[in-house]
Amino acid sequence: MAAGTKTLPDIFIFDSSPDAAVIRILLMGRNSSGNLILGEKRFKRHESGVCEGQTQIRGQQVAVIDCPDLLDPDLNEEQLEMMEEQLVSGCSAGLSSVLLTVPLEKPLQYEQEILDYIKCLFGAEVQKYIMILFTHEDDLEDLDQTVDEYLKPKDHEDLQRLVTECGGKSHCFSNKRESHKLQDLLQKIEGMMTENRGTFMMKPMQRSNSMDVLNVSFSGQSLPYPVSR
Helix, strand or coil: CCCCEEEEEEEECCCCCHHHHCEEEEEEECCCCHHHHHCCCCCCCCCCCCEEEEEEECCEEEEEEECCCCCCCCCCHHHHHHHHHHHHHHCCCCECEEEEEEECCCCCCCHHHHHHHHHHHHCHHHHHHEEEEEECHHHHHHHCCCHHHHHCCHHHHHHHHHHHHCCCCEEECCCCCCHHHHHHHHHHHHHHHHHCCCCEEEEEEEEECCCCEEEEEECCEEEEEECCC
């Protein structure tokens, strides 16, 4: 490899290898549901790097890649770059789905920017695999509303736009592990894989270290967004 170059992902969209039998999920966002999916406390609340755990759900092997909060104000640029490399490495075996977790009944913060970051890092084609995972669904019980009813009012147009940008793909978790919710999620992910003819795969390409970088500010913090030429 020539000096001054960096290995970053390019994309193709079909994988028929044995690893494709594993459902691989990347979790991004403020509220990770990785422990709910795995059924144990595998991921700590304030991890300093990208972590992975595996489990079986009704005979289906499931791997969860958990990304720490990219908006943590204590993260510096060097740590963000390290996390980027960990994400690319951890997802190199392919992705069945990217779940962007969004807590219900809380204002959106920087979910749109995280969505943009995912697409910048992995390429535009990854959007076919992104699903919004709403959390804390049981917080709506006091309102006697379903999630669909909750999203309809105009004051939740930002949530509606986020789901629309992800092709209408969404799912809901409560604060406790529910097997039928997990099974429904896996069915939706398998449906995405069927529609997209396989998992999201990457192959390496070279890009100069002098690449353009898009900086987006989060309350005074600047998060570097890689932009391919």
